[in-house]
Amino acid sequence: MSAPAILALTAGEPAGIGPELCLQLAEEGREAGIVVIASKALLAARAQLLGREVTLHDWQPGQTPVTAPGHLSVFEVGGCASSDAGVLDPANSAYVLDTLRTAAEGCLRGDFDGMVTAPVHKGVINDAGMAFSGHTEFLQELCGVERVVMMLATEALRVALVTTHLPLKEVAAAITPERLGQVTRILNADLKAFFGIEHPRILVAGLNPHAGEGGHLGREEIEIIEPTLEQLRSEGIHLTGPLPADTLFTPHWLDNADAVLAMYHDQGLPVLKYQGFGRAVNITLGLPIVRTSVDHGTALDLAGSGRADAGSLQTAIRVGAHMARCRKAANQETRS
Structure with a gap:
């Protein structure tokens, strides 16, 4: 052992x-x-x-x-x-x-x-x-x-982000083929290395309502997202999308997926935090080290009261330990 x-x-x-x-x-x-x-x-x-x-x-x-x-x-x-x-x-x-x-x-x-x-x-x-x-x-x-990926996870859902802490008006310009490609490759590789998922299945959200409605509600899906996903599929990455974000987070899609890739912070994280706030973990992918964190803030109003809930911290520790074990196992397999 x-x-x-x-x-x-x-x-x-x-x-x-x-x-x-x-x-x-x-x-x-x-x-x-x-x-x-x-x-x-x-x-x-x-x-x-x-x-x-x-x-x-x-x-x-x-x-x-x-x-x-x-x-x-x-x-x-x-x-x-x-x-x-x-x-x-x-x-x-x-x-x-x-x-x-x-x-x-x-x-x-x-x-x-x-x-x-x-x-x-x-x-x-x-x-x-x-x-x-x-x-x-x-x-x-x-x-x-060069690039890291923010992913939040609960027992039932993992959501990674293409963009993180950007004003909404800057999001569309930040979603480039290069960034989308880098983020997706990191997500795919680290689901393998840190979570032991041999063939990750990733759902990709569109940027615009209804994933652009065939170009009538925005052309980012047609001009950037879809061509990039096709290139990534040719590399062997299992991707579904771009899908409308308002229907992606339903059992029909999630039951057959290992992670969701959202285009921006408030597209994916409100759903995840509603589903598991206080028991979720924030994970940084793309680093040469394991890093997890709680899903909440400093809670200054609770500090010193003794009422703070350590549930998210316990989850972050449990997930961090699991990631470390998977990484060690993968490294040992590579060396052998």
């Missing part, structure tokens, strides 16, 4: 619910080895606020993380300026980015089998004068890859 995966867990925005979600993990035993990337002082302060008794253990690469109830392994990152629950502080922004950088670089070195991220607050990071559009783009730059 192979050793459990070791996952780095970044605690996210100090003022949000991330630190207490990490502490909740200590209440029960864990199948995966979890190392929280955070300030121990921050975690200790939040534990005291919530009345939780958690023993924090210093962790260094090569050690086995503790998994016993009431205990948590921590890789110390300093520089957290304040730890007040619910109160944003731009002075914490460099610390937050340092936790992400520490986890990702540890994955690249092989110290961790993957990383899981608690939510950050993009606005306060940018208020501190640090350009930050999200975990996905930050990790893309840090890992030096």
